[in-house]
Amino acid sequence: MSEAKKFNFIGQRTIRPDGHDKVTGKANYAADLSLPGMIWGKILRSPHAHAKILKLDTSRAEAMSGVMSVATFDDLPSVSNEAIQSGEGAIDSLDLGRNVLARDKVLYHGHAIAAIAAKTVAIAEKALELIDVEYEVLTPVLDLHAAMKADAPLLHEDMFTQGYPEQPEKPSNIAARHELKMGDVEAGFAEADVIVERDFVTPTVHQGYIEPHACTVSYNTEGQSMVWCSTQGHFDVRASTAKLLAMPLGNLKVIASEIGGGFGGKTTVYLEPIALILSRKSGRPVKMMMDRDEVFRASGPASAARLTVKVGGKKDGTITAMQTSIAYEAGAFKGSPAMIGGMTAFTPYNCPNVYCETFDVVVNKPKVAAYRAPGAPQAEFGAEMAVSELAEKLGIDPVDLRLQNAAKEGTQTVYGPKLKAVGLVECLEAAKNSPHYKTELKEGEGRGIASGFWFNIGGQSSVTINMNPDGTGTIVEGSPDIGGSRASMQMMASEELGIPLNDLKPIIGDTESIPYNQSTGGSRTTFATGMAVIEAAQDVVHQLKERAASLWNVTPDQVEWRDGSAINTAGEGQMTCAEICAKCEKTGGQISGTGNVNARGAGPSFAVHVCDTKVDMETGKVDVIRYTAIQDAGKAIHPSYVEGQFQGGAAQGIGWALNEEYVYNDDGVMENAGFLDYRIPLASDLPMIDTIIVEVPNNFHPYGVRGVGESGIIPPLAAVGYSVGDAIGANVSELPCSPPRVLKLIQEKG
Amino acid sequence: MAMVFFSGELQRFTGEEKTSVVALNYRELLGELHNKYPDLKNSEISEMAIAIDGEIVHEPLLELIPEEAELHFFHFIAGG
Secondary structure, three states: OOOOOOOOOOOOOOOOOOHHHHHHHOOOOHHHOOOOOEEEEEEEEEEOEEEEEEEOOOHHHHHHHEEEEEEEEHOOOOOOEEEEEEEEEEEHHHHHHHHHOOOOOOOOOOEEEEEEEEHHHHHHHHHHHOOEEEEOOOOOOOHHHHHOOOOOOOOOOOOEEEEEOOOOOOOOOOEEEEEEEOOOHHHHHHHOOEEEEEEEEEEEEEOOOOOOEEEEEOOOOOEEEEEEEOOOOHHHHHHHHHHHHHOOHHHEEEOOOOOOOOOOOOOOOOHHHHHHHHHHOOOOOOOEOOOHHHHHOOOEEOOOOOEEEEEOOOOOOOEEEEEEEEEEEEEEEOOOOOHHHHHHOOOOOOOOOOOEEEEEEEEOOOOOOOOOOOOOOHHHHHHHHHHHHHHHHHHHOHHHHHOOOOOOOOOOOOOOOOOOOHHHHHHHHHHHHOHHHHHHOOOEEEEEEEEEOOOOOOOOEEEEEOOOOOOOEEEEEEEOOOOOHHHHHHHHHHHHHHOOHEEEEEEEEOOOOOOOOOOOOOOOHHHHHHHHHHHHHHHHHHHHHHHHHHHHOHHHHEEEEEEOOEEEEEOOOOEHHHHHOHHHOOOOOEEEEEEEEEEEEEEEEEEEEEEEEEOOOOOOOOEEEEEEEEOOOOOOOOHHHHHHHHHHHHHHHHHHOOOOOEEEEEOOEEEOOOOOOOOOOOOOHOOOOEEEEEEEOOOOOOOOOOOOOOOOHHHHHHHHHHHHHHHHHOOOOEEOOOHHHHHHHHHHHH | OOEOOHHHHHHHHHHEEEEOOOEEEHHHHHHHHHHHHHHHOOOOOOHHHEEEEOEEEEOOOOOOOOOOOOEEOOOOOOOO
């Protein structure tokens, strides 16, 4: 990548191409599609958190007038243990099938058991009441402490802990144990003058996307079936659904609707396979929609976690050892991001002695799903809280301590490779020099600072740019646009082609119209799909030059492409993109460029956040009064959307830190399954979140891009948590810092 | 010769933290490692991503291995 490259479009704050439709209500979301003859699907969900299904009889429901079809686990024809790609990595397809529709056991309150399709929603709901289910209710396992006990009730009798040299003799709720180590932690702690060791707890939280899961499907026995749904990855919806229903991929077309938020939670399937079964059995199109209650009870939240963190440092500020033991709730089926927690916890630090032990634990709650930087916020919360306390005990400014020990190019990570060029030091320096950090705190206010690390990924993206005879074009990409990526794709294509933004229309192609694309997730879209756009645009430029050369009767290498026009260097002459496209018919047919990449070299993005809070000492209510989010974007393609990612991540992280948590009763029933009681931050709850974009280029991307979607949710947990502790003069060890919990800390302190 | 570093998880199968290997490409690398440490066949190494001199490759099947490369295997990372 040339650092001296001058950009015409990159770095501008352009108008997003999908904005008008969204603000005027014209954009079509998952629930907006209706088809002729369409019927409605509804799901019967478990009233118990843990129970055996002794009998499931749908005959009375099937006999009800207006009921068109019924689905149960027995309708899933092909369910094996094969791995299927999902948001956080692979998921066992047997587990996926049993999560979509329970087989012999229900494993959480709200677990889907059966589904009805009927002519109206009212009939479907009435018919659900006619399904006869007999249960043997079992003791629910509702938290990590209970689940990890040797005599805990088992969710899966056949699950043995993976990761030990020998398979344990008894089954367990601990699905896997991993360890990561580097250097000698015992020797490192022996060198330390000060050691901080604390336990931390974080709650189950939801992504809180505004649009619930929904889909409209049509099964076609003679040809191609169709799924229209809200998803971060329609190709992965196709793969999962086709796998569960034993369909060839080519027989299933999935169209990604506009999406009202995902944040990782829309990287798997819940409704789509059920709706297709109902459609197949009824011969009618079927629409299904979750309500908010169902979204909370039956879609995938982020793991609750328990951590023990130990860090040691010398008086001169050198961190000598870092250690953690981490347990994450996976929900009803194995597969929490516990190991990712271990991989990320201490990566912001250049410490030679690190040890992480992680446990993936099943509990009677919904199977967790990805949530922005899945696994990192919980672990880095504990690590950052401990580092801030270490700084306080050493009498060193917390930014200075972090700067002294900051990871940089060449730093060895505990998960393996040494880091390439990264921007943590630049972020910390920006924090230290920010107006926020220079603002003196008033009495009763507290301050917290925290770093965050996320790997970022690349992966497979495919793009086609089809040019029209008037010189305009369509960018067909396969990455659902959650955060404004269409604008970024448009800008990158315009940068290469040198034609106005509005001449290029970006659209999201369905699974038939573009080759496979990985999901929008892992902060990969602007990086990887952007690379495919650049490749496709360069392909178009190459063809335009060839066409111009043939019109001028010169060779292509005698043609240069400059500012959207071909220049004849062998003589005099210039032709615009539109002039060349207008003559396509005479020079070989239409022009279409392609880019197919399996992108590598994704550059990690570090973030640093500073948070000031004020606590009402009588009620325990916390107000965030100042907040600054700083992050390395490599190169900000569209600064406004980069800032929006920083602010969105910060807002969600603040919610995680202050208010959000699943509250369960002793029977495993979630008691706050709605936005009135599960409180995500509103605009009125937050101050302006100031942003600072740091740009340390990623040398593996043509423009230097790093993904920015995930790192921003990591630091808020500790930045807020430490700030609250600073304000009240107590140690915060458990999130959220909700008023009752903060008030208890204040009262305990006396 | 390339230097392969094993994670704590893989060390259970190799008994060593690192080893040097002569391999032109990923397939040869995996073959050499399986020959040297037969127990590795019981691990998930063939499903893992690899970092070649710090550059992470999720699908390494066709990768060439530079002569003095530093190699690390680890689990695939996705995201949210």
